[in-house]
Amino acid sequence: MILYGSPPSPFVRKVSIVIGQLNLSQKVKLESPKAHPTEINQDYYALVPLGKIPALKLESGQFIHDSLVICDYLNEFANGDLITKGLLPRVEMLTRHSIASGAADAAVSLRYETAVRPEALQWSQWIDGQWHKVTTAIKWFEENVPEHSDLMQLDNIALACLLGYLDFRFSDLNWRQHAPQLAVWFNTINELSIMKNTSPNA
Numbered sequence: 001m002i003l004y005g006s007p008p009s010p011f012v013r014k015v016s017i018v019i020g021q022l023n024l025s026q027k028v029k030l031e032s033p034k035a036h037p038t039e040i041n042q043d044y045y046a047l048v049p050l051g052k053i054p055a056l057k058l059e060s061g062q063f064i065h066d067s068l069v070i071c072d073y074l075n076e077f078a079n080g081d082l083i084t085k086g087l088l089p090r091v092e093m094l095t096r097h098s099i100a101s102g103a104a105d106a107a108v109s110l111r112y113e114t115a116v117r118p119e120a121l122q123w124s125q126w127i128d129g130q131w132h133k134v135t136t137a138i139k140w141f142e143e144n145v146p147e148h149s150d151l152m153q154l155d156n157i158a159l160a161c162l163l164g165y166l167d168f169r170f171s172d173l174n175w176r177q178h179a180p181q182l183a184v185w186f187n188t189i190n191e192l193s194i195m196k197n198t199s200p201n202a
């Protein structure tokens with residue numbers, strides 16, 4: 001299989017951690033196409049209709065995306081237990097995942113708004129609105145800290161990738177100050193070798 005992605009992306013990092021946790025590293029090669037919201041990479045769009053990373057090319061040649069679909073596929077492929085089974089526990093976990101992943105979407109959107117969009121075109125209310133999503137999600141996780149430090153769960157992996165991305169791109173946010181219990185949880189997770197090996201700062 002081929003994973004298309006660039007390691008600093010929180011979504012690509014999540015898939016990379018899942019690959020590591022499922023012991024699939026030998027079966028997946030990484031390729032890094034250019035994926036950019038305004039600089040269109042036609043070759044990549046020919047493969048992936050939204051032009052976003054991550055995408056996974058299966059051995060059959062079929063492409064799958066986005067990151068949740070890829071993680072779900074890999075978990076089933078490897079008969080893993082990263083996604084809880086059972087109607088309610090599964091949706092509860094996927095909802096936690098979607099809060100973390102949605103906050104990562106808002107953070108990536110902020111990155112584009114502040115680092116890619118020309119300064120004269122930047123819209124401060126848009127920036128405020130995206131920050132609100134990120135900070136509200138952090139507050140929610142502070143009130144709903146993962147019960148244990150087991151990273152072997154997709155929601156926790158997505159949360160760890162969100163927090164790692166905030167540290168990487170938005171260290172000024174100083175989210176730890178507003179979420180001390182979440183910070184303790186993240187410090188524990190962040191010590192795991194799989195987190196260190198996939199760190200955007202590595």
Ligand SMILES: N[C@@H](CCC(=O)N[C@@H](CS)C(=O)NCC(=O)O)C(=O)O
Nearest residue numbers: 009011035036037052053054066067
């Ligand atoms: N919901 C998607 C989000 C993927 C995403 O936003 N990826 C960014 C990089 S972090 C990207 O490809 N941006 C290029 C673009 O928007 O065209 C997922 O979970 O895979």
